[in-house]
Amino acid sequence: MSDKHITTHLVRDTAGRTAFQEHSEGLFLTSSFAFGSAEEAAEQFARPMAEYVYSRFSNPNIKTLNKRVATLESAEMALSTASGMSALLSVVMGVCKAGDSILCGGNVFGATVQLLSNTVRKFGVRVDYVFGGIDDWRQAMRPETTLLIVETPSNPMIEITDLAALADIAHQNDALLAVDNCFCPWGQRPLAWGCDLVIHSATKYLDGQGRVLGGAIAGSEKLLGERIYPFLRSGGPAISPFSAWTISRGMETLGLRMRAHCESALTLASWLETQPQVTRVLYTGLPSHPAQTLALQQQNGLGGGVITLQIKGGRDETWRFINALSCFSITANFGDVKSTVTHPASTTHSRAPEYARLRMGLTENWVRLSIGLEYVEDLREGLAQGLAAI
Numbered sequence: 001m002s003d004k005h006i007t008t009h010l011v012r013d014t015a016g017r018t019a020f021q022e023h024s025e026g027l028f029l030t031s032s033f034a035f036g037s038a039e040e041a042a043e044q045f046a047r048p049m050a051e052y053v054y055s056r057f058s059n060p061n062i063k064t065l066n067k068r069v070a071t072l073e074s075a076e077m078a079l080s081t082a083s084g085m086s087a088l089l090s091v092v093m094g095v096c097k098a099g100d101s102i103l104c105g106g107n108v109f110g111a112t113v114q115l116l117s118n119t120v121r122k123f124g125v126r127v128d129y130v131f132g133g134i135d136d137w138r139q140a141m142r143p144e145t146t147l148l149i150v151e152t153p154s155n156p157m158i159e160i161t162d163l164a165a166l167a168d169i170a171h172q173n174d175a176l177l178a179v180d181n182c183f184c185p186w187g188q189r190p191l192a193w194g195c196d197l198v199i200h201s202a203t204k205y206l207d208g209q210g211r212v213l214g215g216a217i218a219g220s221e222k223l224l225g226e227r228i229y230p231f232l233r234s235g236g237p238a239i240s241p242f243s244a245w246t247i248s249r250g251m252e253t254l255g256l257r258m259r260a261h262c263e264s265a266l267t268l269a270s271w272l273e274t275q276p277q278v279t280r281v282l283y284t285g286l287p288s289h290p291a292q293t294l295a296l297q298q299q300n301g302l303g304g305g306v307i308t309l310q311i312k313g314g315r316d317e318t319w320r321f322i323n324a325l326s327c328f329s330i331t332a333n334f335g336d337v338k339s340t341v342t343h344p345a346s347t348t349h350s351r352a353p354e355y356a357r358l359r360m361g362l363t364e365n366w367v368r369l370s371i372g373l374e375y376v377e378d379l380r381e382g383l384a385q386g387l388a389a390i
C-alpha cells in the first residue's frame with residue numbers, strides 16, 4: 001500500500017485479521033501466545049525481535065499502533081510504550097551510558113526535566129539544559145554528548161527550534177537528536193529534517209479524546225531494533241493492548257482533527273490578540289510569532305492546536321480568567337476534542353526549578369489553551385466570559 005496517501009494508511013493498516021475475518025480490529029487482551037510445538041517456542045524465543053510470544057514483547061494491537069506511528073512519521077520503524085514519559089525514558093536507556101552527556105532544551109515539559117534531573121543524573125549521565133538558539137546549542141556541546149532532546153513547538157512557551165540545524169550540530173558530534181513531537185503531529189515530521197528519533201506522548205493528539213495513556217518512538221530500524229527494543233523487552237514499559245487499540249482508533253481521524261484544531265486555534269488566537277486584557281498571544285499561525293516562517297515550514301503550514309496567552313495582571317487576574325471560562329475544562333491534558341485550559345506555573349511546571357521557569361519566561365500570568373473541536377463561536381463566547389471576569 002506504499003503508493004497510498006498517509007491518510008489511507010492510518011485508516012486501513014492493521015497487524016492483520018484473524019480467522020474470523022473481523023472488519024473492525026479485534027482486541028487482543030492476552031498476556032501470552034501459545035505455540036504449536038516446543039520447536040516453534042524455541043524458534044520464537046531465539047529471534048531478536050519476537051513476533052507473538054508475550055505481550056511485553058509484542059501484541060497484535062501494539063503492532064497496529066507501531067505500524068501507524070511509523071506511517072505517521074515516515075519512519076522505518078516505531079515502537080510504542082505505556083506513556084510519553086516511558087518513551088523518553090526508553091530512549092535515554094537505549095542510547096546513553098554512564099559518562100555520557102545529554103543536552104536538553106530548557107523549554108520542555110515539566111516531567112522531562114524531573115526525569116532527567118532527578119533520575120537519569122543518578123546513573124552518572126550528565127544533563128545540561130540549553131536556553132536560547134542554535135548557537136547556544138553549539139556552544140553547549142561536549143565531547144561526551146551522545147543525545148540531544150528538544151521539543152518544538154515547546155510546551156508551554158511555543159518556542160521553535162530549527163530541526164535541520166540542530167540535527168547538523170548533533171551529527172557533527174556523532175550524537176543523536178530526539179524530538180518530542182507531541183505538539184504538532186500530522187504537520188511536523190522531524191525525521192524528514194534529519195532528526196534521528198521522534199518521541200510521542202500518544203496520550204495527546206494521537207488518541208485525541210483524552211481516554212488512555214500511551215507513548216511511541218519512531219526512527220530507523222537499526223536504532224530502534226538494536227538500541228531501544230532490547231530495553232523495552234526487558235524493562236517492560238509496555239503499553240496495554242487496550243490502550244494501543246484505542247490510540248490506533250484515534251489515529252484514524254488524526255488528520256481531520258488536526259486540521260480542525262488548527263483552524264479554530266488560528267481564529268481564536270487572532271481574536272485574542274485584539275483583546276485589551278491580553279498582553280501577549282503565542283501561536284505559530286500568527287505573524288506576531290517570532291519564528292512563524294520556520295514554524296510553518298517545519299509544521300507543513302499548521303499552527304497547531306495550542307495557544308499560550310499572557311493575561312494583563314498577575315496570578316489573581318489569571319485565575320479569575322480561568323475560573324470564569326465556559327467550554328474549557330481546567331485540566332492538565334491537551335490534544336483532546338474537548339477544549340482545555342491549564343495554568344502551567346502552578347500545575348505542569350510547578351516542580352520546575354525557579355530559575356528554569358524564569359529563564360523560559362513562565363510567569364504566573366501565562367495560560368495554555370488547547371483548542372478542541374467544539375463549535376468555534378461557542379469557544380470564543382467562553383473566552384469572552386473569562387476575559388470579562390478579570
Ligand SMILES: *Cc1c(COP(=O)(O)O)cnc(C)c1O
Pocket residue numbers: 083084085086109111151155180182183200201202203204213214215
Ligand atoms: C504530556 C507530555 C509528555 C508526557 O506524556 P505522558 O503520556 O503524559 O507520559 C511529554 N512531552 C510533552 C510535550 C507532553 O505534552
